[in-house]
Amino acid sequence: MIVSKVTDSSAPAPTVVRGSSHASIHRAREATRAFTDQLSPSPDPALADTLVLVVSELVTNAVRHGGGRYTLELSAGPSALTVAVTDPNPAHPRERTPDLNGGTGGFGWHMVRDLTNDLTITPGPGPGKTIHGSLPR
Template sequence: MNSTTISITSTPPVPTVVRGDSAAGIHQAREAARAFTDGLNPAPGPDMADTLVLVVSELVTNALRHGGGRYTLELSAGPDTVTAAVSDPNPAHPRERTPDLNGGSGGFGWHMIRRLTHHLTITPSPSPSGGKTIHARLPR
């Protein structure tokens, strides 16, 4: 009798860090999130990858619009989760506002982020200049 053992290993990916300070940074952050999920082993399903790209896009957009005009995105993964951490120089926490259904001025992002993530935390920056980091965790 011939016995075969199959071993599937999960390689912890190296965290990905992206920095931006303009609207072009939103596209760069989306591309980094997509490349990050494509490089995971085992790869997450396409729905999870799309959700991560959307969450990253919203977090980065909010950092640029409301957080001081620049951001640092760090993507990391564990065996069961993927985390997007977005830092910006504004210490103020995001606030929910009523979405603008007619004028196109936004208000949807924070609602979406809260709904799509498994766990969401906001931590103040340890730097003397202030700021915060929003950690959005999604199930892998």
Template sequence: MNSTMIAIASAPPAPTVVRGDSTGSIHRAREATRAFADGLSPAPDPASVEALVLAVSELATNALRHGGGRYSLELSTDTATMTAAVSDPSPAPPHERTPDLNDGTGGFGWHMVRSLTRELTVTPGPGSGKTIHARLNR
């Protein structure tokens, strides 16, 4: 008897959405990101999951600090990438600044996100705000 194995591709999960307006919401965004990645099949590379969690944490923090005090995070995936889309009400695009090594006022986040991601784009909307799309390899 000849048996044939059939690979069944599972449909990508529905996007996960998290909204936040406080520093406590950053923890929820990280947890949701990890749960989202843990639910993917096939499982993504563990280093990619950690990079995605860190990128989400930095983008959510930047949205709270510089983007109008609230954000919406949407996580999605395809066969090759995982995407975190973080929207905030500010139309101002992110900008690099020299990290503050003395007084601890920041400046590391955007540099870090750029180094962690495969592709990083900023698009207008929703409304008068912007959305940052961070794509990482699975």
């Protein structure tokens, strides 16, 4: 489910996406692209691509490791694009050595950490957690 509110362009309303399946990961990417497309001024295409990648990694991890469902919130300010992904699992992401040969992953959390600023993890709501990150505009 995608929820988007329209307000003045100086402070666009957050875009919220909820998902609970692997198919919803694609919808989260599409919603992120639509979010960046409606911003004024438009972010640099490389920044928009980076935001889509960060969202993809965070919602994929939420589906795979975070309890199978998530809420994604995207927002923008004059100096940053922000992403917050909430899932029902209180466990923080863990770093693991990327699997270069077996295809079992291990790249996502490293990428998210490298691509975002001010990456934080907060408890809740309920038993879960929210991962917040920002990308400078």
